[in-house]
Amino acid sequence: MALQVPSRQLFIDGEWREPVLKNRFPIVNPATEQIIGDIPAATSEDVDLAVAAARRALSRNKGKDWASASGAVRAKYLRAIAAKITERKTELGKLEAMDCGKPLDEAVWDIEDVAGCFEYYADLAEGLDAKQKAPVSLPMETFKSYVLKEPIGVVGLITPWNYPLLMATWKVAPALAAGCAAILKPSELASITCLELAEVCREVGLPPGVLNILTGLGPEAGAPLASHPNVDKIAFTGSTTTGSKIMTAAAQMVKPVSLELGGKSPIIVFEDVDLDKAAEWTAFGCFWTNGQICSATSRLIVHEKIAKEFVDRLVKWTKNIKISDPLEEGCRLGPVVSGGQYEKVLKFISTAKSEGATILSGGVRPEHLKKGFFVEPTIITDVTTSMQIWREEVFGPVLCVKTFSTEEEALELANDTHYGLGAAVISNDLERCDRVSKELQAGIVWINCSQPCFCQAPWGGNKRSGFGRELGEWGLENYLSVKQVTQYISDEPWGWYSSPSKL
Ligand SMILES: NC(=O)C1=CN([C@@H]2O[C@H](COP(=O)(O)OP(=O)(O)OC[C@H]3O[C@@H](n4cnc5c(N)ncnc54)[C@H](O)[C@@H]3O)[C@@H](O)[C@H]2O)C=CC1
Numbered sequence: 001m002a003l004q005v006p007s008r009q010l011f012i013d014g015e016w017r018e019p020v021l022k023n024r025f026p027i028v029n030p031a032t033e034q035i036i037g038d039i040p041a042a043t044s045e046d047v048d049l050a051v052a053a054a055r056r057a058l059s060r061n062k063g064k065d066w067a068s069a070s071g072a073v074r075a076k077y078l079r080a081i082a083a084k085i086t087e088r089k090t091e092l093g094k095l096e097a098m099d100c101g102k103p104l105d106e107a108v109w110d111i112e113d114v115a116g117c118f119e120y121y122a123d124l125a126e127g128l129d130a131k132q133k134a135p136v137s138l139p140m141e142t143f144k145s146y147v148l149k150e151p152i153g154v155v156g157l158i159t160p161w162n163y164p165l166l167m168a169t170w171k172v173a174p175a176l177a178a179g180c181a182a183i184l185k186p187s188e189l190a191s192i193t194c195l196e197l198a199e200v201c202r203e204v205g206l207p208p209g210v211l212n213i214l215t216g217l218g219p220e221a222g223a224p225l226a227s228h229p230n231v232d233k234i235a236f237t238g239s240t241t242t243g244s245k246i247m248t249a250a251a252q253m254v255k256p257v258s259l260e261l262g263g264k265s266p267i268i269v270f271e272d273v274d275l276d277k278a279a280e281w282t283a284f285g286c287f288w289t290n291g292q293i294c295s296a297t298s299r300l301i302v303h304e305k306i307a308k309e310f311v312d313r314l315v316k317w318t319k320n321i322k323i324s325d326p327l328e329e330g331c332r333l334g335p336v337v338s339g340g341q342y343e344k345v346l347k348f349i350s351t352a353k354s355e356g357a358t359i360l361s362g363g364v365r366p367e368h369l370k371k372g373f374f375v376e377p378t379i380i381t382d383v384t385t386s387m388q389i390w391r392e393e394v395f396g397p398v399l400c401v402k403t404f405s406t407e408e409e410a411l412e413l414a415n416d417t418h419y420g421l422g423a424a425v426i427s428n429d430l431e432r433c434d435r436v437s438k439e440l441q442a443g444i445v446w447i448n449c450s451q452p453c454f455c456q457a458p459w460g461g462n463k464r465s466g467f468g469r470e471l472g473e474w475g476l477e478n479y480l481s482v483k484q485v486t487q488y489i490s491d492e493p494w495g496w497y498s499s500p501s502k503l
Pocket residue numbers: 158159160161162185186187188189216217218219221222223224226237238239240242243245246260261262263293294341344393394395
């Protein structure tokens with residue numbers, strides 16, 4: 001059963017506020033193409049208000065309420081948020097599925113991960129207190145030095161639509177744990193659950209201004225945040241093109257950025273694998289989240305000895321994937337997020353065809369679904385390394401295939417990309433897996449699986465997939481500034497200049 005989408009405003013300074021320009025835009029359910037509600041459209045006027053509220057939150061009570069409160073104080077809020085999210089798990093999962101099209105089971109899994117991530121950073125916030133004043137060993141006995149870790153300040157968090165609440169949480173949870181105040185700008189294509197996070201923050205009594213949530217369009221709400229002189233850092237997940245624009249805007253203010261961008265990740269399948277296990281991971285690696293994952297292993301590189309049998313088996317697994325409305329029981333593939341993405345994915349497929357590739361399976365709308373932005377899981381063979389389908393991120397359920405004969409050749413193909421986010425290797429020879437993992441140019445390597453993601457482990461890429469790492473302790477460091485405090489401890493004068501008293 002579909003749910004009523006709550007009608008919300010912008011969340012600024014701990015309360016709901018109508019956008020200054022009073023505009024709203026529709027929310028489209030990609031499975032039905034129906035309008036299911038609307039969200040407020042923030043502009044630079046609202047960004048100014050939110051940034052000012054965040055500044056006030058940092059300095060209220062001389063910082064003692066938030067920024068310089070103990071980590072344990074902030075952890076209580078993070079745990080309270082986690083508890084409320086868990087309480088509302090089923091409802092939030094449904095809203096997420098209706099908004100971005102991911103199968104309900106995946107959406108509920110995401111919401112569980114959201115709660116887990118808030119819990120995890122609550123622990124790290126507490127741990128931060130014990131890490132303060134860590135001594136630095138110096139080569140001169142006359143000095144001693146220690147390090148303070150302080151919140152970076154006001155942070156702008158700009159997030160995408162493929163994991164709407166989870167990607168927001170990967171940023172919000174560590175930012176709040178660190179003692180920053182934040183402005184979150186979710187994607188205009190899927191913002192419902194981020195506005196519900198605002199409601200959760202209101203209910204748990206998060207101090208006003210600590211988290212502000214502004215829905216709106218990229219150029220109207222995201223761009224003024226990225227270039228705002230009173231925002232101290234930007235963390236972004238999304239396309240490489242937008243990441244580059246954000247970095248350019250931030251550079252004008254010498255503002256640090258962390259960027260988690262696109263990918264064209266490889267999965268290498270060696271000849272010694274269990275075909276069914278490898279086929280299932282290959283399908284999951286590319287078709288999970290309807291193929292819309294930055295780390296999707298969308299280039300299959302399979303040993304020529306097993307290629308034919310493996311690809312046949314993979315097609316069989318793919319045909320077994322239930323494609324339906326995301327809310328239908330057992331759904332494993334929903335629609336892509338929007339009409340625009342649907343057209344884009346189909347264009348990628350038709351270009352591959354016109355460049356000489358073979359659409360082995362899928363490539364079209366499923367016959368039984370007349371409405372919605374559905375694309376069948378698609379497998380493309382006869383691909384060359386110069387084709388668009390091999391080189392560019394599709395962000396849809398589309399896998400392209402090449403074969404190899406030697407490990408060296410497999411690595412060459414795998415690393416033949418401007419991106420460097422994820423990579424997977426499937427083989428029963430674990431020594432080989434270790435060797436290949438070292439050679440793969442990627443921030444994340446999966447052995448005998450693809451995509452599992454744990455909030456304890458670092459996440460991020462190399463090359464044009466961006467830089468900086470989210471999650472784990474690295475995710476917290478993103479929002480901390482390191483201050484060196486060095487003290488002269490000798491009773492002797494410094495003695496560099498001749499003392500005037502000796503004249
Ligand atoms: N790496 C990833 O996780 C994602 C990659 N993508 C890729 O991006 C393509 C386009 O999707 P979009 O939704 O248009 O992604 P996008 O990268 O433009 O959007 C991501 C976020 O950036 C914001 N944004 C857009 N322009 C901005 C600007 N000039 N300044 C500040 N913020 C801005 C958006 O409002 C959204 O919140 C997809 O087809 C896919 O290839 C999209 C979403 C996630």
